[in-house]
């Protein structure tokens with residue numbers, strides 16, 4: 001029998017009725033044997049995700065404001081008891097909530113606190129389906145550097161082989177210190193991928209609230225075209241650049257085993273969704289661009305120095321400056337006598353930009369340093385670009401026709417993407433212009 005792993009995201013776990021609908025989806029296919037769940041997410045716009053409430057609880061405990069913690073935890077209690085009432089079964093949810101509250105108050109830590117949404121949601125789904133609950137700490141392990149421990153897949157295979165079906169909480173595992181540790185936000189997608197790899201699933205289904213990937217953000221272009229299939233590489237480029245249907249790191253566990261991912265819509269289960277595969281089966285002649293995504297708030301620092309090209313170690317010295325402060329860069333376009341570093345604004349807060357400029361001045365004595373703030377990066381992604389002559393000419397012509405000034409250009413060496421830097425204010429129009437050129 002084939003094994004499918006299904007991961008249900010926060011909106012698919014948001015209320016008792018939606019959880020019942022998700023359970024129906026799982027039960028409609030006997031191959032859907034391992035289920036990974038997120039914490040209850042938003043039911044409507046303006047609602048608060050359980051995970052966000054839990055992080056608020058952690059902040060309140062850390063600052064010693066126990067009255068505020070009790071109030072916030074009370075909101076979480078209401079969310080879960082409402083879910084239990086809607087499901088119409090005694091799931092002993094108050095016992096689980098009491099245990100979590102006591103542990104948090106006795107110093108279990110921030111990650112433990114944040115993980116309880118998934119823990120309780122998985123307990124609920126396991127009871128609804130009447131299948132065993134397996135805690136993620138039993139096999140998802142992190143190493144000393146916070147990365148996924150190599151032993152995870154083997155351990156996962158061993159632990160999960162004891163079950164023909166199971167429900168597993170997403171988002172966390174066990175840290176090297178023996179305590180609960182979470183992935184980064186949205187990391188339930190990575191947990192689903194880890195489970196899929198551990199049981200060598202034939203398919204990893206990621207159930208969410210959209211019917212897959214669209215060529216670009218529907219908030220920017222009205223009803224953009226749907227993408228039936230993406231490769232792992234295309235997915236990584238698009239999700240890293242802001243297409244947030246799936247966590248950008250979720251391909252890593254399944255990639256080496258070539259397990260395909262399917263994005264499915266819990267609210268429209270009959271929709272085909274988007275498949276994410278190792279090698280594209282699409283006819284390259286039929287499309288040039290697969291998707292377009294943009295991310296705002298970057299800064300570019302450009303250093304200019306005569307004869308920079310012959311100065312050995314110039315770039316290395318500049319990179320040492322940012323490395324010292326634990327800062328990574330997104331792009332490094334360079335000319336004969338210039339080099340630029342494009343850095344996420346997140347790294348440059350609280351005077352860090354000024355510190356870097358001064359240290360770069362001292363390290364390499366450039367003739368000039370220019371800073372360009374508030375840049376958006378827009379990535380046009382697709383394996384088809386490498387095979388279709390004139391793609392970049394079409395792209396830049398489309399941007400010039402709508403008067404968009406391009407500050408930076410970077411074409412990945414695999415010819416999988418063309419990234420342009422534009423002003424933040426031009427980001428949406430840039431995406432629209434590229435979409436119109438290639439899809440209208």
Ligand code: ASP
Pocket residue numbers: 009010038039049051052117170171184185186187188189
């Ligand atoms: N609940 C976590 C979050 O909100 C993880 C997830 O949903 O995947 O980030």
